[in-house]
Amino acid sequence: MRLAAWLGAALIVVAAALASAAPVVAAMTDAQLVATRVAAMKQDGMLLRGAKSLTGQEAIDAATIILKNFTNFPALFRKGSITADSRALPVIWENWGDFTARLAAEKANAQAMLAAAKAGNKKAYLAAIEDLKRPCSNCHLAYARVF
Ligand code: HEC
Numbered sequence: 001m002r003l004a005a006w007l008g009a010a011l012i013v014v015a016a017a018l019a020s021a022a023p024v025v026a027a028m029t030d031a032q033l034v035a036t037r038v039a040a041m042k043q044d045g046m047l048l049r050g051a052k053s054l055t056g057q058e059a060i061d062a063a064t065i066i067l068k069n070f071t072n073f074p075a076l077f078r079k080g081s082i083t084a085d086s087r088a089l090p091v092i093w094e095n096w097g098d099f100t101a102r103l104a105a106e107k108a109n110a111q112a113m114l115a116a117a118k119a120g121n122k123k124a125y126l127a128a129i130e131d132l133k134r135p136c137s138n139c140h141l142a143y144a145r146v147f
Pocket of ligand 1: 034037038041042044045046048085086087088089099100102103106132133135136137139140143144
């Protein structure tokens with residue numbers, strides 16, 4: 001219950017941040033893009049760690065945020081947007097098709113998570129969480145300074 005309450009509060013914070021950030025992505029500086037995408041990546045990791053125990057509206061909220069993040073990532077990785085704080089590698093924009101295909105696959109996994117959450121299908125919900133977690137490290141190995 002405490003975990004669920006904490007996740008719920010975190011969801012509200014991220015929803016507010018994304019709601020205010022999303023319309024102005026085109027006007028963001030590279031530093032703002034890096035900060036926003038790193039925050040969204042961290043949020044995905046945190047939500048996925050806690051998501052298995054969520055049910056009902058909280059599960060729907062978690063899946064909705066993860067889906068929104070993976071929808072926003074292509075724009076947040078604007079060409080050349082690397083700063084000293086960023087772990088992103090320039091090879092992202094050399095292999096943009098592969099990079100965005102990986103993001104699209106994760107978006108599809110998030111859609112499956114959301115559908116399962118809405119349907120109250122626990123088995124499909126848990127499977128979607130595993131599907132979402134699996135590709136993270138491979139993408140980091142290819143496109144981020146490994147952390
Ligand atoms: C399509 C490639 C890709 C996928 C898929 C991906 N990431 Fe990332 N991730 C990146 C890149 C690139 C960065 C570096 C961003 C930057 O620093 O500018 C990053 C950064 C991060 C960071 C920030 C690390 C730090 O402290 O700076 C976390 C946490 C993270 N990702 C978690 C995840 C999780 C969890 C998943 C799976 C649900 C995931 N990522 C899926 C490419 C990806």
